Each structure stands twice: as C-alpha cells, then as structure tokens.
Amino acid sequence: MKYKLEWKYKLKGKEPVSFTSDWLEGDHALSTGEALESSGKAIDISFADEIGTSWSIKEMKKLLSEIEEEPHNLTVFFDGGFERExxxxxxxxxVYYQQGKKKYRLRANQLIEELxxxxxxxxxxxxxxxxxxEELDVHHLPCDFKGDSQVVLKQLEGEWPCYEETLNRWLDRIEEKMKKLxxxxRYIPIERxxxxxxxxxATQALEGKSIYSKMQIL
Known part of the structure; x- marks a missing residue:
C-alpha cells in the first residue's frame, strides 16, 4: 500500500498553503510526516491511502505496526490453458507480495475438468x-492483477459486456470472493x-505436474 502525504505550511501573517506529496511507501510517508511535524511549520498533517482512507500521524503509526507482518504490496499473474480433447x-x-521487510513469491497450479x-x-x-x-489471509488491500486475457480483465473491469451465461457465473463468483476479502x-492487461x-x-498442470512453492526473493 502506498500513501500520499497532505499538509499545510504556516506562513507568518498569511493563509496556510496546502501541499500534497507523490505516492510514497508507508515508512517513507510516516518519517516525512514526523519530520514536518517536528519542524513546527506544518499543520493538518494527514495520509491518504490508495483506497481513499485518511489517517492521522498517530493512526498511521498504529496502522503500519499492524500490517508489518501481513502480506501487502500485492501483484498477481494468472493464466489458464484449455485442452479441448x-x-x-x-x-x-x-503472487508477489511483501511481508515485513521481506519480499516473497508464491507459485501454484491446478488441474480442473469439465470446462x-x-x-x-x-x-x-x-x-x-x-x-x-485468501490462503495468505489477504484482506482490505489493493491488488494488481496481470494477465494476457483481455476478455477476462475487460469484463471484470466492466468495460466489455459479458453475454455468456457460463462466464457470468464465474464473474459472480469472483466478485463475491473479491467482496468477501x-x-x-487493478486490472492490467499484459502481452503474452x-x-x-x-x-x-498452467501447461505443467495439464501435464500432470502439480506445483505449490513459496520463496523469499530479493
């Protein structure tokens, strides 16, 4: 999760001037806010996250301590391979994610039938x-979903209509799970x-090779 720092700068004899930072990592945003506060010239310091919630410095300290050990900064890549025969x-x-100061990658596949x-x-x-x-206990966080299926990403985003009943059932299941978590x-189409x-x-799953691995990455 990234945050924008918002504050007003006090000018003697004039109205305060408002400022907003670029998107910053949580620790960077908090340390900057604390430096502004200690200067004695900044007022109304707050932090806005990517989903529109605002936090005071005190609330920000508590928030960062709570999420330190939870998965965050999430990016998901997905792909499905179909065998007609x-x-x-x-x-x-x-799933790429951060937990504490460490970064991890979770790789997994599955074979399913009757599609x-x-x-x-x-x-x-x-x-x-x-x-x-859900297994990682991810909840109430932004997440980037990247895939090469324009159909899935554009329909999930609501840009393209979905007329197929079977796919609409999948849409409903996905939206229900998304709401639950x-x-x-953020849907990001990428090249194959x-x-x-x-x-x-996905190919390895069709070949009968089951994979589930989690490792720390640099």
Whole structure:
C-alpha cells in the first residue's frame, strides 16, 4: 500500500498553503510526516491511502505496526490453458507480495475438468489466484492483477459486456470472493510474452505436474 502525504505550511501573517506529496511507501510517508511535524511549520498533517482512507500521524503509526507482518504490496499473474480433447484446464498463478521487510513469491497450479472454452479456463485461473490470496489471509488491500486475457480483465473491469451465461457465473463468483476479502483490484492487461511464468504453470498442470512453492526473493 502506498500513501500520499497532505499538509499545510504556516506562513507568518498569511493563509496556510496546502501541499500534497507523490505516492510514497508507508515508512517513507510516516518519517516525512514526523519530520514536518517536528519542524513546527506544518499543520493538518494527514495520509491518504490508495483506497481513499485518511489517517492521522498517530493512526498511521498504529496502522503500519499492524500490517508489518501481513502480506501487502500485492501483484498477481494468472493464466489458464484449455485442452479441448479432454475438456481439462490447467490453471497457473503467481503472487508477489511483501511481508515485513521481506519480499516473497508464491507459485501454484491446478488441474480442473469439465470446462468448455479457453475463456472459461482464464476465469477459473483468476478465481484460483483469489483462493491463493485468501490462503495468505489477504484482506482490505489493493491488488494488481496481470494477465494476457483481455476478455477476462475487460469484463471484470466492466468495460466489455459479458453475454455468456457460463462466464457470468464465474464473474459472480469472483466478485463475491473479491467482496468477501475486501480486495480493491487493478486490472492490467499484459502481452503474452510477459506472462510466461503463469503460462508455464498452467501447461505443467495439464501435464500432470502439480506445483505449490513459496520463496523469499530479493
């Protein structure tokens, strides 16, 4: 989660001037706010997060101490591969996140049956990724979802209509899960070549190779 620092600067004999910072990491925003407060020239110091909530310096200190050990700064890659002959789908997902001062990557895949189309496999992969977030106990945070399926991302964003009943059921399931977790999504379409890791996981699932691994990264 990133924050914008907002404050007013006191000028002798004049009205205070308002300032807003760029988006900052939590620790950077807090230390800057504390420095402004100690200067004695800044008033009405507050912090606004990416989902529109405002925090005072005292509230910000408490917030950062509480989320220090929870997963945050989330980015999810997903991909689904469909095998028409068997009506099977391979689902792949990678979750990049931060916990404390450390960064992690979770890679997982799954094989499921009785799907009808590649688009349905992509929806199933997205839902699979949400289940991984739930296992990590992610809640009430922004999250970037990246995939090469324009259909899924644009329909989830509401830019493209969805007329297929099967896909609408997946949309409903995803929106219900998103609401339950309190996730604030950002949908980011990417080129297929940038989604190779998730694509490989989906292919490995179709090949019968089950993968679930979590590791610390630099």
């Amino acid at each position: 068997s009506n099977q789908a391979g689902l792949g997902a990678i 009808d189309t590649n688009n349905e496999a992509e929806y199933a992969a997205f839902y699979f990724a949400l289940n991984l977030l 309190g996730i604030h999504p 070549k940038l989604n190779k890791e998730a694509d490989k996981l």
